[in-house]
Amino acid sequence: MMLRELAPEYVKRVDAIGVSGHMLGCLPMDKDGQTLRPAMIHADTRALAISNALRARFGRDYFYEICGNVLSPASTLCKTLWLKENEPELYARTYRILQSKDYLVYRLTGHMETTDMSDASHGLLMNLETRQYDTEMFHNVGVDLDKFPQIHTSCEIAGRLSEEAAGCLGLRAGIPVSVGGGDGACANVGAGVAKPGDFYLSLGTTAWIAGQMDAPFIDPQHRVFHIYALDGHGCNVFGTEQCAGRSVSWAMDLFEVASARAFDSAAATAPAGAGGLIYLPYLEGERSPVFDAQAQGVFFGMNTTHKREHFLRAVLEGTACGLSQILDVMREKQQIEELRIIGGGAKSKLWKQIIADVCNVTLHDVSTFSDSATSLGAAAAAGVAIGLFGNLPEACSHIRMSGDIEPDLAVQEAYALTKKRYAMLYPSLKEAFHTRA
Incomplete structure (x- = not known):
């Protein structure tokens, strides 16, 4: 149901859209914006063998000292490696690997070039000190860094509501959409x-x-x-x-x-x-x-x-x-x-x-x-993004x-x-x- 039908009195008062979603996801997208397979969600642990192999190779401290999180088969890092090893043709066609809220941003704005620090850090992708992808870690484990969107804060504008999305939601086009957070x-x-x-x-x-x-x-x-x-x-x-x-x-x-x-x-x-x-x-x-x-x-x-x-x-x-x-x-x-x-x-x-x-x-x-x-947290981040x-x-x-x-x-x-x-x-x-x- 469109927002204008649920709460018509609020439609004209929407100044920004905040976005959130479950974390530890892995959704491969091609360059045309098509999903290549169903998303692997936070509870998916099919990458257990990958996780065990990484622990045996690098030890238990390596990833924690970089990312501040325990190596887990649920991590986006391990899921991405699972894709590479088990579905190599699909992996080769992958242009971007998105989190759930990043996909929502894409559907709202048409852009899939942003993620945020919360998802990147929790997914075992980001160096907590530099607040960027850890290029050395990516190289060591064999994951392609260029398949991931740029890291931003959640309190930035990722894009604006597209005409297509506005029509589906019953909102006006051009509303700022924040980067969002996990x-x-x-x-x-x-x-x-x-x-x-x-x-x-x-x-x-x-x-x-x-x-x-x-x-x-x-x-x-x-x-x-x-x-x-x-x-x-x-x-x-x-x-x-x-x-x-x-x-x-x-x-x-x-x-x-x-x-x-x-x-x-x-x-x-x-x-x-x-x-x-x-x-x-x-x-x-x-x-x-x-x-x-x-x-x-x-x-x-x-x-x-x-x-x-x-x-x-x-x-x-x-x-x-x-x-x-x-x-x-x-x-x-x-x-x-x-x-x-x-x-x-x-x-x-x-x-x-x-x-x-x-x-x-x-x-x-x-x-x-x-x-x-x-x-409420997603709305607060969007409010900061537009200066409210x-x-x-x-x-x-x-x-x-x-x-x-x-x-x-x-x-x-x-x-x-x-x-x-x-x-x-x-x-x-x-x-x-x-x-x-």
């Missing part, structure tokens, strides 16, 4: 993170803590990853917990809890520390800080005194302990005393209080709805915070013991995780 980077801005020192927690099915630093945090243990900021003025550092809200929904099914409210009511009756019961939220492996796909979920320390409410509270505390480990890594580089919070999990006052207590951090609710943070805002921090000044949650000092001793025992479990169980039938 969904993760745009969500940061939508949560109000736009300058060094700003950090936030997205508490959903998967949870992550992300924030902006002046410079990349090249961690020798590879516990965090990087996505460059939309405006190019800083680097977003991420740590992701694979199963946060997923752990809660799993426990609701397992213990037959009717609603999220009932879950919180029951969990609140158990004491801080859940009577010594510890939960590892590794239901689907874990990402930060262990990056182990074979890690498994665990309830540890069960005894006959534990009831349903202890297990439910342990799930909330275990996910909070995982987030605390991510935060502790980031605190090695940056002082962090407060987090903005978005996501479906932010509706739970109990879970937020537990996170504040376990992580020893103040949480601020944000006016942004979790499902609109990415769109002087910069991203000015744009983010319109995002309101409310409902501060402070850590409760009375439970710090109990949670210090919980975190200590939690931290001991993964190293003790790692060998068992990797010895499965």
Whole structure:
């Protein structure tokens, strides 16, 4: 449906178009602007053998030290090599390899010559120091640099809305279209993170803590990853917990809890520390800080005194302990005393209080709805591109915070013991995780 039919009162007021899309893509285009095959999306890991071969050849540190990200079969770099090795004729015909939002820019403007720093950095293509493609790395792995569009900030104009696209959308031709950014980077801005020192927690099915630093945090243990900021003025550092809200929904099914409210009511009756019961939220492996796909979920320390409410509270505390480990890594580089919070999990006052207590951090609710943070960030970048805002921090000044949650000092001793025992479990169980039938 055309925009003029959905919201006719706003059509004439559109001054710019912001663009975003999922990251880690690989869409080959020919010189005539035709797609050569279906896109490989972020979840596509067919390049596993490529990734393993690169790791064996260059070692585990080579790519991380250049790009700030762990070598992964999901990366655009590995997917491009997969194309070259498995579909060589198609690869030879490829003029540009685009990300999803770059393709949207092409459909809107007719130009496919731009990408941004967020997608280039996350795709294992960009040197974090130079903020350009790493020509030596491209040469070493055998990828053709000339198949990729030029890197810009997201806050620049990529082109203007074409007559054809304007007709399809019901807008006027000539509207500026920004370069755009990857969904993760745009969500940061939508949560109000736009300058060094700003950090936030997205508490959903998967949870992550992300924030902006002046410079990349090249961690020798590879516990965090990087996505460059939309405006190019800083680097977003991420740590992701694979199963946060997923752990809660799993426990609701397992213990037959009717609603999220009932879950919180029951969990609140158990004491801080859940009577010594510890939960590892590794239901689907874990990402930060262990990056182990074979890690498994665990309830540890069960005894006959534990009831349903202890297990439910342990799930909330275990996910909070995982987030605390991510935060502790980031605190090695940056002082962090407060987090903005978005996501479906932010509706739970109990879970937020537990996170504040376990992580020893103040949480601020944000006016942004979790499902609109990415769109809001893309719009902010477009606003900067046309001069509506002087910069991203000015744009983010319109995002309101409310409902501060402070850590409760009375439970710090109990949670210090919980975190200590939690931290001991993964190293003790790692060998068992990797010895499965």
